[in-house]
Amino acid sequence: MVFTGLTQQSVIGLITRSSSKYRVNIIVDRCKECGICISVCPTKVLERSNILNKYGYHPPEPVNIDKCIGCKLCEYNCPDFAVFIEKVG
Amino acid sequence: MAITYTHPLDKHLRLERIPTLYCPGCGLGIGLGAMLRALDKRISEGVIDPRKVFWVGGIGCTARMVFYVNYDAAHVIHGRSIPFAIGAVLANPELKAIVVGGDGDIAGIGGNHLVHAARRNIDMIVVMFTNFVYAMTGGQVAPTTPRKVKTTTTPYGNPEYPMNAVKLVGSLNANYVARASVTTPHYIEQFFYKALGMSGFRFIEVVSTCPEVYGRHIGLRDPVEMYNELKKRVKYKHKPSLEEAEIDWEKGIVIGEFIERNNPSFIEILRGGQA
Amino acid sequence: MRKTFASGNIAIAEGAMTAGLKFYAGYPITPSSEIMEYLAEKLPRKGGVVIQMEDEIGSINAIIGASWAGVKAMTATSGPGFSLMAEALGLAVMSETPIVVVDVMRAGPSTGVPTKTSQSDVLQVRWAAHGDYIIPVYAPWSVQEAYDLTVKAFNTAELLRTPVILLSDAVIAHLWEPLTIYERGEIEVIDRKIPVESSGTPYPPYKPDPDLVPPMPVFGRGFKTIVESLTHDEKGFYAPRDDAQKALVKRLVLKILKRIDYIYEQETRFTEDAEVLLVSYGSTARSVLNVVLELRKRGIKAGFLRLKTLWPLDEERIRKSSSAKKIIVVENNIGKIYMDIDRIFKDREVYPAPVISLDLPTPKDVLEVVEQWL
Numbered sequence A: 001m002v003f004t005g006l007t008q009q010s011v012i013g014l015i016t017r018s019s020s021k022y023r024v025n026i027i028v029d030r031c032k033e034c035g036i037c038i039s040v041c042p043t044k045v046l047e048r049s050n051i052l053n054k055y056g057y058h059p060p061e062p063v064n065i066d067k068c069i070g071c072k073l074c075e076y077n078c079p080d081f082a083v084f085i086e087k088v089g
Numbered sequence B: 001m002a003i004t005y006t007h008p009l010d011k012h013l014r015l016e017r018i019p020t021l022y023c024p025g026c027g028l029g030i031g032l033g034a035m036l037r038a039l040d041k042r043i044s045e046g047v048i049d050p051r052k053v054f055w056v057g058g059i060g061c062t063a064r065m066v067f068y069v070n071y072d073a074a075h076v077i078h079g080r081s082i083p084f085a086i087g088a089v090l091a092n093p094e095l096k097a098i099v100v101g102g103d104g105d106i107a108g109i110g111g112n113h114l115v116h117a118a119r120r121n122i123d124m125i126v127v128m129f130t131n132f133v134y135a136m137t138g139g140q141v142a143p144t145t146p147r148k149v150k151t152t153t154t155p156y157g158n159p160e161y162p163m164n165a166v167k168l169v170g171s172l173n174a175n176y177v178a179r180a181s182v183t184t185p186h187y188i189e190q191f192f193y194k195a196l197g198m199s200g201f202r203f204i205e206v207v208s209t210c211p212e213v214y215g216r217h218i219g220l221r222d223p224v225e226m227y228n229e230l231k232k233r234v235k236y237k238h239k240p241s242l243e244e245a246e247i248d249w250e251k252g253i254v255i256g257e258f259i260e261r262n263n264p265s266f267i268e269i270l271r272g273g274q275a
Numbered sequence C: 001m002r003k004t005f006a007s008g009n010i011a012i013a014e015g016a017m018t019a020g021l022k023f024y025a026g027y028p029i030t031p032s033s034e035i036m037e038y039l040a041e042k043l044p045r046k047g048g049v050v051i052q053m054e055d056e057i058g059s060i061n062a063i064i065g066a067s068w069a070g071v072k073a074m075t076a077t078s079g080p081g082f083s084l085m086a087e088a089l090g091l092a093v094m095s096e097t098p099i100v101v102v103d104v105m106r107a108g109p110s111t112g113v114p115t116k117t118s119q120s121d122v123l124q125v126r127w128a129a130h131g132d133y134i135i136p137v138y139a140p141w142s143v144q145e146a147y148d149l150t151v152k153a154f155n156t157a158e159l160l161r162t163p164v165i166l167l168s169d170a171v172i173a174h175l176w177e178p179l180t181i182y183e184r185g186e187i188e189v190i191d192r193k194i195p196v197e198s199s200g201t202p203y204p205p206y207k208p209d210p211d212l213v214p215p216m217p218v219f220g221r222g223f224k225t226i227v228e229s230l231t232h233d234e235k236g237f238y239a240p241r242d243d244a245q246k247a248l249v250k251r252l253v254l255k256i257l258k259r260i261d262y263i264y265e266q267e268t269r270f271t272e273d274a275e276v277l278l279v280s281y282g283s284t285a286r287s288v289l290n291v292v293l294e295l296r297k298r299g300i301k302a303g304f305l306r307l308k309t310l311w312p313l314d315e316e317r318i319r320k321s322s323s324a325k326k327i328i329v330v331e332n333n334i335g336k337i338y339m340d341i342d343r344i345f346k347d348r349e350v351y352p353a354p355v356i357s358l359d360l361p362t363p364k365d366v367l368e369v370v371e372q373w374l
Helices: A036-040 A073-077 B028-044 B062-067 B081-091 B103-109 B111-120 B165-170 B185-196 B211-215 B223-233 B266-272 C008-019 C033-046 C056-068 C079-094 C143-160 C170-174 C242-257 C284-297 C315-320 C337-344 C363-371
Strands: A002-006 A011-018 A022-027 A083-087 B053-057 B072-075 B096-102 B124-130 B176-181 B201-207 B234-236 B252-260 C002-007 C021-026 C049-052 C072-077 C099-105 C163-169 C176-181 C226-228 C266-269 C276-281 C302-307 C309-311 C326-331 C349-354
Touching: A036 A073, A036 B223, A073 A083, A073 B028, A073 B185, B028 B062, B028 B124, B028 B185, B053 B062, B053 B081, B062 B072, B062 B096, B062 C226, B072 B081, B081 B096, B081 B103, B081 B111, B081 B124, B081 B266, B081 C021, B081 C049, B081 C056, B096 B103, B103 B111, B103 B124, B103 B165, B111 B124, B111 B165, B111 B201, B111 C056, B124 B185, B165 B176, B165 B201, B165 B252, B176 B185, B185 B201, B185 B252, B211 B223, B223 B234, B223 B252, C002 C008, C008 C021, C008 C033, C008 C072, C008 C099, C008 C143, C008 C163, C008 C170, C008 C176, C021 C033, C021 C056, C033 C049, C056 C072, C056 C079, C056 C099, C072 C079, C072 C143, C079 C099, C079 C163, C099 C143, C099 C170, C143 C163, C143 C176, C163 C170, C276 C284, C276 C337, C284 C302, C284 C326, C284 C363, C315 C337, C326 C337, C326 C363, C337 C349, C349 C363
Parallel strands: B053 B072, B053 B096, B072 C226, B096 B124, B124 B201, B176 B201, B234 B252, C021 C049, C021 C072, C072 C099, C099 C163, C276 C302, C276 C326, C326 C349
Antiparallel strands: A002 A011, A011 A022, A022 A083, B176 B252, C002 C176, C266 C302
16 A cells, blocks of 8 residues: 655655564655665565656565565665665564 | 654655665665664764764765765865865864765875875775766776776776775775675674774775666676676675785675774874874 | 064964964965964964875865864965865855965966066966856065955955955065064954854755855754755755856855955055056065156156955956056066956056066066056
8 A cells, every 4th residue: 555644854655564573665756666675685575566656666565575574675775765664563 | 553654764864855866776875874874873872973973075976975964064076075074174173074985086086185084094984985987977987997897988998907995095094994885785884883983084995886887888787687796796704804805806805894993093193292 | 462573474374373263284385385384383372273285185175174164274375286276266166165275476387486486376366266256366565464464365255255365475475574463352353154053954055144145054063064066056955057057156256246345455655646557466566666756756757556455356446546547567477467457447558567577576677667658
């Protein structure tokens, strides 16, 4: 699902999905579709989505969210501050 | 379970300037993120006062990092970020200087300042992103470009031997010399975290990817391919020697902490009146 | 206030300290080196820092950084070093950084004669960097004036957030004369406007007050300032747009021109009845005044106009300074300020009187070049 939330500066779209342990968040309009997050994920949680952001890029989607181990490699390797992981509960 | 809408690094960024102008998959953003996580830790520990931090960059893709961060910043002229930082920290020793630049900015046009700042052990952290090319101007040969690589100004292959900044700075009086890669953001964070807790001249080389204007020259088609090719070649070593700093795309690139010293910094010497 | 005996170079160093200099970066070059040597001894005792950099490029960039750290900063050099500083001078203009750059002129081109004098940098200091801008240039003719105009150079830099050039030469540098040194409080010292403490939101570093000069959000106080070399808006954000370029360049120029009453200084003697006006500046003006006195002895109604500010020029004041029909511009170069004077007095006879001399042109030298136009 896609949420629209208000940050300090602007309205952003957020793709967010949770497992029982982790939540993966993608800030839609920051993504440049480089594919690094999809590639570095050791459990293949992320896949390219069909959503088109305002710059014409397809952000990733946490399709296999239940496989997420919370390693944050996607967050740490995203060059555009577009992905962040939260612990749930 | 409230949903947070903000990235944990948002408070360190000038959000109205995000997204960056960097090409998709550019390694610079990865490096910047790692540096900001380290800075965030040092701030929360009370070691660093964010009001006293300033970032300086010369000209080039890397240098532009300074206007994406929510700190005092200076985007100055090509090659002169180090002397600008020298003036600022000597005029107000409470300030903490973070200098960022590409290998062209820091080691090419700014090479003389790099040498002398390291020799003087002046209090600043220099993070040099090496992407082996002049990226912003369209992919010309850089001081770090390996031999035989074809660039827009070496169409028959680079005839020159590259400069090795880790060996160069390590041979001088710098207190800290380390190398990481954008494919190892945890090491960038770890080394930058350590550097933030030290004094004197601290130099971190970050081997980076430039998928758009370098990757294409060496036949790597997309950001993921370039990232993975670099990742394969990077090897962490505990306290490697300067001899091991040689960058060889075929044999591999050693990352790690090459030099760690506790020599009195320039400011410490001025304050102590030591000759 | 104390009276002493000093050289022009020492006077510049003392003037800078009176103005509140706290950071000096330089590179040795004849005939300016004594300024750094003198400050290296004196400035640390006043809580300041002197560093000898690896070159002149490093020197000027270091003083720009120091100025953003909140202190008054200066460098001194001679023509070859000044040439190296050109690009960073543009950075100081663009980022509106108050600094003082001293150029102690020597003969050129290139290495020329390091120990000997010239006035050939008068246009170089004005136009050194690329881009559109105006920066003030002061040219002293005595040891006392080297001191006074150094204080004025700092005041102008701080008042208008601009780089300012103090243009001395090898003659003034090594000339010893009586000097009165003032304490703070005995002489006007201007400090830059700094915004009140920040609330944590970024302060726009290029948002001007009505005088067109923006308060300077220096580092370390939470302003989240951006020193920007790119064309920028008031926030310091890159603005590659025609409207932003026009607005910025216009303001950079107008903030200086609006205060020409403060910046521009000249000295006139015997101008009331003058039929021939001799125009000069810097060390050469010393001999020119002598020639004016000599001509008056011979019954020629000669007048004397000495420019203390070489740029920008107050054209109205220059025009009104004399009604002489004939004007002769004497300078130790191929005739550079002549071009301005000729333009300003376009309805009168204006002649160049270039003297190219490695030493202070003697009154005899000056008389020779002046006489051909009498």
